[in-house]
Amino acid sequence: MQDKVFDIAVIGLGPAGSFLVKHLDPGLRVIAIDRKSPLGDSGFHKPCGGLLAPDAQKALSAFNMTLPKSILVDPQIFSVQTIDVQTALVRHYQRFYVNLNRHRFDQWLMSQIPDQVQLHTNAICxxxxxxxxxxxxxxLQDGQTHCIQAKYLVGADGAHSLVRRSxxxxxxxxxxxxxQQWFADAHSTPFYSCVFDSELTDSYAWGLTKDDSFIFGGAFAIGSGRRDFEQLKxxxxxxxxxxxxxxxxxxCLVLQPFxxxxxxxxxxxxxxxxxxxxxxSPSSLEGISYAIDSGYLLxxxxxxxxxxxxxxxxxxxxxIRLKLMAKYLKRPFMYNQTSRKLIMQSGLMSIPILT
Ligand SMILES: Cc1cc2nc3c(=O)[nH]c(=O)nc-3n(C[C@H](O)[C@H](O)[C@H](O)COP(=O)(O)OP(=O)(O)OC[C@H]3O[C@@H](n4cnc5c(N)ncnc54)[C@H](O)[C@@H]3O)c2cc1C
Structure with missing residues (x-):
């Protein structure tokens, strides 16, 4: 029984869980469970745009971490083409994201978990x-159900958290x-685009070149999401x-704190x-930086x-909450149709495209 009793059980090894587990005191008995595979392309992949925003870059820098080349995808893009479908306005804005393979990023973080942690991958809580x-x-792992006990439990299991729901x-x-859908890329030039269509969603959609693929995704109301997604395409x-x-x-589900x-x-x-x-972030849906910060904090x-x-x-x-509140205050400028139109019409901060 002793080998089934832990100080801490962690469910989920996305950036939040991996950062937490990596920084826990080696003297603590820790078990970590995730349904992803630690190697290769099989198994569960977290649906994600795979853009490392400046906040996440800063969070990694705080740990002196640099990204291995194997995680990056082609190309690195310096601007976002923003489209407002209702007004048909299109503007380009400078952005400082790193374009990466999200699955490989998660696997890289998982690979840094110290040996003393009892790690169970391809395992579902x-x-x-x-x-x-x-x-x-x-x-459940390898078709068998296992049972453990722990003094502390950590839900690092994402938007649809079983820990939170339980x-x-x-x-x-x-x-x-x-x-989010993946396509063989058929565009003449690579690009990153952000799409607002207030008729179909009060959130937004994105499109992005990743190696030979193009991904197109968006966040929609739960009941009509699939239909709205097809209409937007x-x-x-x-x-x-x-x-x-x-x-x-x-x-998958994505949360929007208000x-x-x-x-x-x-x-x-x-x-x-x-x-x-x-x-x-309630404005951009960027979540990797908050995952890293909260994992380390805990x-x-x-x-x-x-x-x-x-x-x-x-x-x-x-x-973290103050930072999120600042993002929340940005929302009206992005999601209110009138202010977005005024900002886009003015051309403020946009890059003129010379053809
Ligand atoms: C489509 C989409 C695009 C996004 N694009 C970006 C982006 O470009 N940049 C950005 O910064 N943020 C983006 N986000 C947000 C970002 O992906 C999340 O905020 C971030 O991944 C949260 O990290 P996390 O570690 O908290 O959870 P997650 O990354 O969701 O990790 C949760 C982990 O828990 C595991 N898990 C869940 N349930 C169980 C279970 N029952 N048993 C075992 N394991 C379980 C999963 O395998 C997963 O590895 C996007 C979100 C979505 C939905």
């Missing part, structure tokens, strides 16, 4: 129960269906988008980090053996 001061976690059933947050034909014969379709009450930090020795906690709270680690973590997230 099925249930979590809290009783008598312990968590009982059941997970332990914090009353928590509600605005959620979109995100659909049709509407983008006049703008030169070539979105026929998708090779792969991915879908204020200070939209975060779920956990309580009673359960913790949520990264997108599971609601830490994702590692410090657990390492320091604070009397009340839940309280310490909640307090520590203040900086």
């Amino acid at each position: 099925k249930s979590i129960v809290q009783s008598e001061g312990r968590f009982t976690v059941n997970y 332990l914090f059933k009353d928590f509600k947050i605005k959620t979109y269906l995100s659909i 049709t509407k983008l034909q006049p703008y030169g988008f070539r979105l026929e014969n998708p090779i792969k379709t991915e879908a 204020g200070p009450r939209n975060y779920c930090y956990g309580q009673n020795n359960a913790f949520l980090i990264g997108e599971a906690a609601g830490f994702i 590692s410090q709270c657990l390492n320091n053996q604070a009397d009340d680690p839940n309280r310490a973590y909640r307090r520590g997230t203040r900086r």
Whole structure:
């Protein structure tokens, strides 16, 4: 039984879980479970635009981490073509993203998890129960169900977090269906585009060249998402988008926090980090930087053996919440049709395209 009892069980090894586990004190008994494969292309892939935003670059720099070339994809793009479908306005703005292969990025972070952590990949957590001061976690691996117990439980399992749904059933947050398709790239030049269509979504859509592929994705209302996605593809034909014969379709949920009450930090020795906690930009849907920041923050709270680690973590997230609030204040300029039109019409900060 002893080898099934841990100090900390971590569900999910995206950037949040990997950063947490990497920085936990080696003296702690830690088990980490993720359904991804640590090597190769098979298994679960997190649907993602795979753009490393300046905030995420800064977060990695704080750990002196540099990206290996094998994670990058072709090409690196310096501007975003922004399209407002209602006004047919198109503008280009400078951007400083790194274009990468998200699956390989996650695998690279997972590869840095220290040996003392009991790591279970290709494993799916099925249930979590809290009783008598312990968590009982059941997970499926190689067709077999396993059961472990832990004093602390961490949900790093993304937008549709099983940990959050199991332990914090009353928590509600605005959620979109995100659909992303992959195509053999048929455009004459590579590009990155951001699309606003207020008739089909109050969030946004994106298109991006990645090696020989072009990905097109967006966030939509849950009930009508698939129909809205297809309609948007049709509407983008006049703008030169070539979105026929998708090779792969991915879908997942994406959260959009709308204020200070939209975060779920956990309580009673359960913790949520990264997108599971609601830490994702409400304007751009950038989430990797918040995953890294919250994962590291929690590692410090657990390492320091604070009397009340839940309280310490909640307090520590203040900086993350303030940053998210600043992003929230940006929303009207992006998502309010009138202000977006005025900004785009004015040409403010845009790059004139010389043909
Ligand atoms: C379509 C789309 C595009 C996006 N594009 C960008 C972008 O370009 N740049 C950016 O910064 N952000 C982007 N985001 C947001 C970003 O992907 C997330 O905010 C970020 O990945 C959150 O990291 P995380 O570690 O909290 O969770 P995740 O990266 O979602 O990781 C969760 C992990 O938990 C595992 N898991 C989940 N449930 C279980 C279970 N039951 N058992 C075992 N394992 C489980 C999964 O395998 C996964 O590895 C995008 C989101 C979407 C949906």
